[in-house]
Amino acid sequence: MQLNLQQIPRVKTITKENFIKNYFKPQKPVVIECFVEDWPAYTKWNLDYIKEVAGDIMVPLYDDRPVDYKDGFNEAHAKMKMSDYVDLLKREPTKYRIFLWNILKEVPQLQKDFSFPNFGLQLMKGLPMLFFGGRDSHTFMHYDIDLANIFHFHFEGKKQCILFDQKQNKYLYKIPYSLITREDIDFDNPNFDKWPALKNAKGWICNLNHGEVLYMPEGYWHHMKYITPGFSMSLRAIARNPKNLGKAIYNVFVMRSFDNVMRRIKGQNWIDWKNEQAILRTNKA
Numbered sequence: 001m002q003l004n005l006q007q008i009p010r011v012k013t014i015t016k017e018n019f020i021k022n023y024f025k026p027q028k029p030v031v032i033e034c035f036v037e038d039w040p041a042y043t044k045w046n047l048d049y050i051k052e053v054a055g056d057i058m059v060p061l062y063d064d065r066p067v068d069y070k071d072g073f074n075e076a077h078a079k080m081k082m083s084d085y086v087d088l089l090k091r092e093p094t095k096y097r098i099f100l101w102n103i104l105k106e107v108p109q110l111q112k113d114f115s116f117p118n119f120g121l122q123l124m125k126g127l128p129m130l131f132f133g134g135r136d137s138h139t140f141m142h143y144d145i146d147l148a149n150i151f152h153f154h155f156e157g158k159k160q161c162i163l164f165d166q167k168q169n170k171y172l173y174k175i176p177y178s179l180i181t182r183e184d185i186d187f188d189n190p191n192f193d194k195w196p197a198l199k200n201a202k203g204w205i206c207n208l209n210h211g212e213v214l215y216m217p218e219g220y221w222h223h224m225k226y227i228t229p230g231f232s233m234s235l236r237a238i239a240r241n242p243k244n245l246g247k248a249i250y251n252v253f254v255m256r257s258f259d260n261v262m263r264r265i266k267g268q269n270w271i272d273w274k275n276e277q278a279i280l281r282t283n284k285a
């Protein structure tokens with residue numbers, strides 16, 4: 001048995017009216033295949049180019065180790081010079097990923113290679129983020145703290161994206177006071193004896209290629225697997241649905257601080273309790 005996943009629809013290009021009517025309003029994902037072909041980035045952005053323009057910068061790296069109470073929220077697991085990291089990506093499979101790397105701050109010249117597209121949504125101009133990964137590396141299944149609308153542009157290589165909407169939360173073994181599911185679920189090949197509720201979850205899947213953009217609606221869960229080494233840029237627009245906006249404000253101002261305090265007070269017991277609760281709460285539902 002496999003997860004119940006539907007292929008994300010694909011279009012060659014899209015007008016802003018068509019995007020708003022068919023994807024933003026109904027909050028449905030879509031892959032746009034030929035949207036960035038007039039960006040300099042379309043021809044320039046690959047790992048060699050990144051090495052050339054950012055080789056000397058020290059970058060924060062993340063692997064797939066389980067959450068440890070001693071780590072701060074999104075705290076890096078290692079650091080490396082970008083040139084060494086690109087060499088590593090090209091040489092061998094690696095678990096190390098770069099997560100949420102602000103290009104405006106780190107390499108301002110990369111801004112000249114793309115423009116903020118007009119999808120009819122106000123994009124957050126200060127937050128173009130880059131993500132890198134090695135062959136077979138993956139992110140945890142998570143959704144973003146601000147439940148934003150995300151446009152995810154992929155460069156070099158191939159990446160598999162699995163998505164779920166917020167209505168599936170009850171089937172996903174979500175960890176309370178956090179934005180991830182149980183880390184020991186293998187979303188590529190889930191063990192349904194261990195995680196039976198996953199049989200009920202309905203999601204989406206696509207393989208993203210160089211130059212394609214994936215639209216992820218507000219609060220969508222995403223699990224990204226780098227089939228080959230590559231990188232992506234996410235642009236975001238604030239959640240419009242008042243319920244999602246409310247959750248975003250709660251996450252940023254209440255949930256995150258509460259979780260940090262509990263980690264400090266209870267240490268690993270807090271993490272263990274949350275992991276247990278993920279199972280109990282899903283089974284109950």
Ligand SMILES: O=C(O)CCC(=O)C(=O)O
Nearest residue numbers: 131139144152224232234
């Ligand atoms: O592709 C990745 O490595 C993570 C992307 C992601 O989580 C995001 O764009 O919010």
Ligand SMILES: [Fe+2]
Nearest residue numbers: 142143144222
């Ligand atoms: Fe994300």
